[in-house]
Structures are given as structure tokens and as C-alpha cells.
Amino acid sequence: MVVVLLVLARTATPAEMAFAVFRGNGRAANIEPDSTGLESCETYSGGVRVADKCSSRSAPDVQPQLTGSQNDWNRNFQGFAMGRLTRRLVLAGGGVALAAVGVGGYLIKHPRPAPIGFDITPEELVRARALLSHHPSIDAHAHPGRTFVDGAENLSGLVWVYAKLGTFEKRTIADMQAGGLTAAAFAAVSDFQTLGTAGEGLTAVRNFAPGEAWTSYKRQIGKLQALTESGLVRPIKTLADFQAAKASGKPGAFLTVEGGDFLEGKPERVAEAYADGVRSITLMHYRNNELGDIITGAPVHGKLSDAGVAVVKAMNAIGMLVDVAHASEATAMGAIRASSKPVMASHVHVQSEKLHHPRFISLDLAKAVAETGGGVLGAWPAGIGIVDLNGFVDRTFELVDHVGIDHVCLGTDMDANYKPVFDTYANLPVYVAGLLKRGMREPEVAKLIGGNFLRVFAAVQST
Numbered sequence: 001m002v003v004v005l006l007v008l009a010r011t012a013t014p015a016e017m018a019f020a021v022f023r024g025n026g027r028a029a030n031i032e033p034d035s036t037g038l039e040s041c042e043t044y045s046g047g048v049r050v051a052d053k054c055s056s057r058s059a060p061d062v063q064p065q066l067t068g069s070q071n072d073w074n075r076n077f078q079g080f081a082m083g084r085l086t087r088r089l090v091l092a093g094g095g096v097a098l099a100a101v102g103v104g105g106y107l108i109k110h111p112r113p114a115p116i117g118f119d120i121t122p123e124e125l126v127r128a129r130a131l132l133s134h135h136p137s138i139d140a141h142a143h144p145g146r147t148f149v150d151g152a153e154n155l156s157g158l159v160w161v162y163a164k165l166g167t168f169e170k171r172t173i174a175d176m177q178a179g180g181l182t183a184a185a186f187a188a189v190s191d192f193q194t195l196g197t198a199g200e201g202l203t204a205v206r207n208f209a210p211g212e213a214w215t216s217y218k219r220q221i222g223k224l225q226a227l228t229e230s231g232l233v234r235p236i237k238t239l240a241d242f243q244a245a246k247a248s249g250k251p252g253a254f255l256t257v258e259g260g261d262f263l264e265g266k267p268e269r270v271a272e273a274y275a276d277g278v279r280s281i282t283l284m285h286y287r288n289n290e291l292g293d294i295i296t297g298a299p300v301h302g303k304l305s306d307a308g309v310a311v312v313k314a315m316n317a318i319g320m321l322v323d324v325a326h327a328s329e330a331t332a333m334g335a336i337r338a339s340s341k342p343v344m345a346s347h348v349h350v351q352s353e354k355l356h357h358p359r360f361i362s363l364d365l366a367k368a369v370a371e372t373g374g375g376v377l378g379a380w381p382a383g384i385g386i387v388d389l390n391g392f393v394d395r396t397f398e399l400v401d402h403v404g405i406d407h408v409c410l411g412t413d414m415d416a417n418y419k420p421v422f423d424t425y426a427n428l429p430v431y432v433a434g435l436l437k438r439g440m441r442e443p444e445v446a447k448l449i450g451g452n453f454l455r456v457f458a459a460v461q462s463t
């Protein structure tokens with residue numbers, strides 16, 4: 001099981017690992033070589049694994065150079081391959097084992113990131129890279145290199161295993177540079193220490209001890225501040241800092257916190273978080289906290305609590321962006337009503353007749369976010385009903401159809417996403433090429449990849 005977890009850890013969230021372990025569904029199957037070795041993999045369709053030729057769909061001719069994340073994938077695969085090797089030695093003897101070494105060696109040299117699912121020409125890729133060089137691109141929600149796991153205490157079960165896999169910020173930052181990303185949110189995870197798996201998903205499995213949420217926040221923010229001051233990225237606190245990062249060619253980093261748990265219902269802590277460099281708080285995550293209810297559990301408050309209203313007003317006053325992803329509809333609507341500034345739903349998608357998911361939001365809520373002073377919704381590349389980057393392009397267009405081109409931004413949840421179909425920033429030009437190829441005009445792409453987010457960031461910081 002540990003070996004499987006190592007493979008899953010390439011991109012899996014604890015929730016994904018839980019899905020894989022408890023439902024027999026996961027990326028481990030994706031890298032099972034077939035007898036000829038090297039061309040087939042598996043994709044998912046409605047929860048059913050379907051054998052499919054995917055190496056060509058990974059667009060190797062236009063794949064950016066080997067990146068840190070891909071190296072990480074290689075290492076994970078190596079562990080898995082060696083596990084298989086041992087079994088084959090026992091079961092079938094040395095000849096088969098040598099074949100396994102060959103297959104493993106091939107795959108280590110030919111990493112398999114999430115499939116692309118469409119072809120692009122070198123000219124299309126050049127056009128996409130040019131667009132990225134001329135316009136800021138910003139990821140509104142991400143955990144680059146998973147800093148939040150570093151030093152986390154009192155973890156349980158699979159979440160403990162997940163944390164033990166460690167951090168890899170340098171590799172992800174190298175991917176940002178390779179893909180031409182201007183800046184990303186570097187998000188702490190406020191409720192991480194309380195999380196575990198229950199049923200099919202991730203949830204808080206215990207309460208915080210007194211003071212624990214604040215201590216955990218300070219630990220994570222300390223690590224994130226050290227990272228932003230290390231010289232690997234340019235720290236971002238103001239609108240001008242985004243421009244400076246773009247001009248410098250070094251990826252920018254702005255701090256956010258996923259989950260308002262660390263506030264412990266105290267709106268005065270918003271100012272302290274702002275002083276720490278935090279520029280956005282996702283009010284809820286996987287734990288009903290003092291501010292309101294989560295979207296993936298039974299409601300306790302049935303609204304944004306009074307403390308939640310006070311926190312939203314404190315965020316408005318100081319210039320911090322309110323993020324309603326993960327909030328129940330009643331809590332999110334309460335935040336929208338309480339806010340005098342535009343709000344964000346940083347990584348979401350809209351429920352539809354054909355595809356329901358507990359993390360998707362209603363069309364009413366999506367429109368309310370967009371209509372609150374021009375808020376934004378982050379297109380989220382989770383592998384829910386989609387299996388490749390092409391599916392993410394589809395999903396992006398769906399979101400634009402729902403709320404309009406002025407209200408969609410990027411929210412990748414990089415490095416902690418659920419079955420990600422966009423799993424390396426190095427593929428950002430490929431995603432942009434996909435949008436252009438499908439008919440999105442360059443000024444529209446520019447809005448989507450960064451312009452809309454910057455408009456909202458500016459509105460939130462203005463007094």
C-alpha cells in the first residue's frame with residue numbers, strides 16, 4: 001500500500017488517495033505497462049477504466065523540457081517499478097524481472113504527465129508562448145510544492161503518509177518559469193492537521209486543540225514567508241508587485257490561506273494575517289468552522305455566521321480577497337451579501353444535469369459571485385468527469401458560457417488537486433494553445449489567464 005501511495009503522491013490529495021485505496025481507483029493503474037510495453041495507458045470514463053493509447057495524446061513533440069515535477073513523477077514511478085520487480089521475481093523468475101527493468105527504465109526516461117488530448121503545432125505553441133510573454137498569468141489558488149505539509153503535527157492515517165512525502169517547491173517554481181507563469185497563490189491549509197478520510201472524501205476527523213489552529217497557521221506562514229524571501233520567487237503584496245514580477249521574469253508568489261479556521265472567529269486576526277502578507281482567505285475548507293459551513297458536509301450554521309460577517313467586513317476594510325470556494329451555498333451567499341468588494345470562488349465548477357459533484361456549485365451561486373462587483377471564478381482542472389487537458393479546455397469554456405469571459409480566472413490547486421488534468425505549470429502554454437485553437441480570441445485569453453484576477457485584486461485593495 002505504501003508503494004501505491006508513493007505513486008499516487010505525484011499529484012494526489014489525501015482525498016484522492018482515499019478514493020484510490022478504498023475504491024480501487026487511482027493513478028497506480030495508469031502506469032501499468034502493457035505486454036508490448038510502452039504505448040498504452042488507461043483513462044477514466046464515468047468511473048470505468050478504459051484502455052487507451054495515450055502516449056500520442058501527451059503531445060511529446062511539443063512537451064516542454066523535462067521539469068522538476070516530471071522528475072518527481074519519475075522517482076515515484078521508480079518506487080512502484082521496483083515493487084513490481086520484486087513480485088515478478090517471486091512469481092516468474094529472473095527473465096521477466098529483466099523485462100520489468102527494461103519497461104521501468106523506458107518509462108523513467110519517458111515520463112507521463114497528465115495526458116493532453118489534442119494536437120498542437122509548433123507554430124501554435126509559439127503563439128501561445130508569445131501571448132504569455134505579453135500578458136500576466138496568475139494562478140488564483142495553488143499550493144506550489146506543498147509547503148503546508150512541512151512540520152505538520154498530530155496527523156492521522158493517510159494524511160500523515162501524505163505529509164511524509166514532503167515538499168518540492170523548487171521543482172514547481174522551475175515549472176512556473178518553464179511555462180511562463182507570472183505568479184501564483186501559495187496557499188496554507190488551515191485545517192490540514194484535523195483532516196482525514198471518511199467515506200469517499202476528505203473531512204475533518206477531529207477538532208483542533210485550543211490554540212492549535214493558530215499555531216499551525218503561524219508555522220505554515222513562517223515557512224511560506226521564508227520561501228518567498230529565499231530569492232526563488234518574488235514576493236507579492238500589492239498590484240505593482242505583480243507587474244514587477246512580470247518584468248523580472250521571476251515567478252511571483254502571494255500568500256493565501258485555505259480555511260478561515262485559524263481566525264478562530266476573531267476578526268481582529270485578519271489584520272495580523274494581512275501583516276503576515278496574506279492577501280486572500282478561503283473562508284471554508286473541509287471543516288465547518290466558526291465562520292460558516294462547508295459545501296461537502298452537513299450544515300451547522302445554515303448561513304455565514306455573525307463571526308463570518310465580521311471577518312468578511314474586516315477583509316474588505318483591509319484589502320483582502322474573500323474566497324468562497326468550499327463554502328456551502330448559504331455561507332457563500334452570506335459572504336457575497338456581506339462583502340462590499342468583489343469576491344472570488346477560486347477553484348470551482350458549476351453543477352449540471354449531466355455531472356453532479358459535491359464540490360461543484362449551483363449556477364445561481366456562480367452568477368452571484370460574478371455579479372458581486374465583478375467577482376471571479378477559478379477554472380479548476382480536477383479530474384471529475386474529465387481525463388486530460390483537453391477536458392480542462394472544455395471545462396473552461398463551460399465556465400465562460402455560464403458567467404462570461406470577464407469572470408473566469410485560473411484556479412489550478414496545483415500540487416494538491418484532486419486527480420489533476422493540468423499537473424505542471426510547464427504545460428501552461430499548451431493549455432493556452434488549446435484555448436486559442438478552440439476559438440478563444442487573444443484578448444479573451446489574456447483576461448482569463450490573469451487580467452480578470454488583477455482587476456478583482458485591484459478592486460479589493462482600493463479603498
Ligand SMILES: [Zn+2]
Nearest residue numbers: 187258413416
Ligand atoms: Zn487547495
